[in-house]
Amino acid sequence: MRFLSNSRQVSFLLTSMGVSVVGTAVALLAVTVHMSARGSYSSTLVVLADLLPATLLATLAGMIVDRYSNRWVCVIALSGQVVGDLVVVAGSNSAWVPYLGLFLIAAAGTTVGPCVYSLLPKLLSEDADISRAFANATGVQVLGGVVGSSVAGFLYAWVGIRWCLLIDAVSYCLAILPFLMMKADRRARSEADQGQGDQTDSWLAGVKAVATQPVLRAAVLVQSLGVAAAVAINIVDVYFVVRVLHVGSIALGFLGMTWAIGIWLGTRPDSLWSTPARSTRSVLTAGLVMGLALTIPMAWPNIYLQNVMWLIGGFCLGVQAVATRRVARATTPESQRGRVFAAMAGISTFSSLVCIPVVTGLLATVGPRIALLSLSATVLAVAAIAQITVRTPTTAGEKVPVENAAV
Structure with missing residues (x-):
């Protein structure tokens, strides 16, 4: 062949x-x-x-x-x-x-x-x-x-x-x-060191890697909240656009397109994840900016302002998606990488599943504006705490160690 x-x-x-x-x-x-x-x-x-x-x-x-x-x-x-x-x-x-x-x-x-x-x-x-x-x-x-x-x-x-x-x-x-x-292939079990024993063979190795490494844990948590926010937007936007902004389905379509364009643009700037340390800072900073971008249109409802903020929010989600995987590659061994990537996807999906009933309940009780404002405030708060507590190297070429500890 x-x-x-x-x-x-x-x-x-x-x-x-x-x-x-x-x-x-x-x-x-x-x-x-x-x-x-x-x-x-x-x-x-x-x-x-x-x-x-x-x-x-x-x-x-x-x-x-x-x-x-x-x-x-x-x-x-x-x-x-x-x-x-x-x-x-x-x-x-x-x-x-x-x-x-x-x-x-x-x-x-x-x-x-x-x-x-x-x-x-x-x-x-x-x-x-x-x-x-x-x-x-x-x-x-x-x-x-x-x-x-x-x-x-x-x-x-x-x-x-x-x-x-x-x-x-x-x-x-x-x-x-x-x-x-x-021609290329990967079978990590055969490449793993025999001395790693049960840690390498554990089904939960990916989850443990995310849970025990502060840098990776913070990056995955902030990125998962960003994904949950995107899911919440899909639920809330139709009610917010119709009941608060009093515009129709065309505006809703533009908002969705703007968000998708923002995500695509967010995957482009290589400089944001050129090193593991820079990738970590990019994930956490993007969480802060996304929280603000989602909060502003709720405080000052305007369809044009919301389009701009959704573009920024989508950009931040795109940055997080790439930079989090860059952090994972730098902080986990090759033999566990498939489990780590799968665990990250599972955590993001779980956060979305939790978010759906929460946002639906808020939507029914306090309306679309307060529902999305509550979620955006959560994203902003978690990103701010992670930004303060997670220690990353200051040297551009220095790699994030596996045992990187929170301050």
Whole structure:
């Protein structure tokens, strides 16, 4: 078999990751629209089917990534997403099968992100190139969700849920091909030092790494709150725009587009994560700025001001997404990296699941303005505390040690 060059392997790896993200977004929107006629509870079930796998299966996904060939893990994961699509197609008239299919798609996808982020350092030798690849992978994830939702809307309107999901299944099959043509691979268990014993083999090694390292813990906490804030915005924005700003769906669409553009721009500035220390400061500072950006429009409601602040907030979330992964790579051993990346994804998803009922309750009791103001104040406070208490190196080239302690 003819193997791809390293640069092409990176390109195709990111493309396959993008197809997986787009496919999940397509299935999510198609199932949401298709099941909406069955009652208001359907939206809740769709959200749970999409988010629960990342939380429940994070430790298992991380262990699989660290124990087995990453190439073949991705091939099997994408094949699993094909099966999930076919389950939805076969049971599209059922009251519960589409939720099962969506759960399978999301569950299979839990290994794709950690695999890609763990494989990239195997393909690139320069630290700057690896950081740029991480940034591009984050951008692909962001744009994949936006593109997938847009594509799903057109496909569902034109051909219905069955053909929509069949086309999605074909795209997953095409995404498998680059992994079959890759030469580079990663099997961290064989590379681990035998003396590390149970710590290396522990299913909870990724969670323990996040919990016990102050720098990584602070970065993941602040970034997870940023993700939760993004979820809250999706819930609250429609009520805030209509009831407080008294504008329509076009303005709501512009706000969503502005947020997505901000995230993409936030993955671009290499200088913000050129060193582990700078990455740590970027995550914490971005949390502060995001808290302020979300607070200002609530204090002075104005659609134009909100668009500007949402652009800034999205930019901060993009910075956090890349810089947090840069911190994780610098503070964790290679043998545990898949579990660490999976744990980070699980923690972010768990924070979103917790945020949904909290924000929904605040929305019902105190209204959209106070609901989002409360969350933005939380983001601001946590980022401020982390900024004060977490010690990072002051030398630009100095790396953050694993045992970096909080002051």
